[in-house]
Amino acid sequence: MRRAIRRLRRRRLRSFFSLESLPSDARLADDGATPEEKAEIVSTYRMVERIPVRQRVVWVLKHVEGETLDSIAEICRCSKTTVQRRLRAAERALQVEKERH
Numbered sequence: 001m002r003r004a005i006r007r008l009r010r011r012r013l014r015s016f017f018s019l020e021s022l023p024s025d026a027r028l029a030d031d032g033a034t035p036e037e038k039a040e041i042v043s044t045y046r047m048v049e050r051i052p053v054r055q056r057v058v059w060v061l062k063h064v065e066g067e068t069l070d071s072i073a074e075i076c077r078c079s080k081t082t083v084q085r086r087l088r089a090a091e092r093a094l095q096v097e098k099e100r101h
Contacts, residue, residue, distance in 0.1 A: 001075055004057065047097040055090035058083055 033041070048056055054076075061067040061075065069087075071079045 001057070043101065045096055047101075050097060051090050051093040055086045055093065058086040059090035059094075062087055 031100070047061065051059070057076065058072055061072045067075070067081050069080050073083045076083065
């Protein structure tokens, strides 16, 4: 988990300096998705990339991987309360990003 967090932080820093960013042709959606669905997926991916790494990890584990709060706490080696706090913060940050667009 520590390596994943370090890698995500490094990627975020590199993208800040335009050394690395999501390629425009990145395959994030299934081939059967409509253009609107593909655009929504790319938009959501970019919003998720903007939230702090620890919050992003918790959000992805919960909403993408389908992990329970207890298992996320075990994976992240933190308390369930911390997981809940990070998840709420991530969801608030995503809501703010969504309202901006």
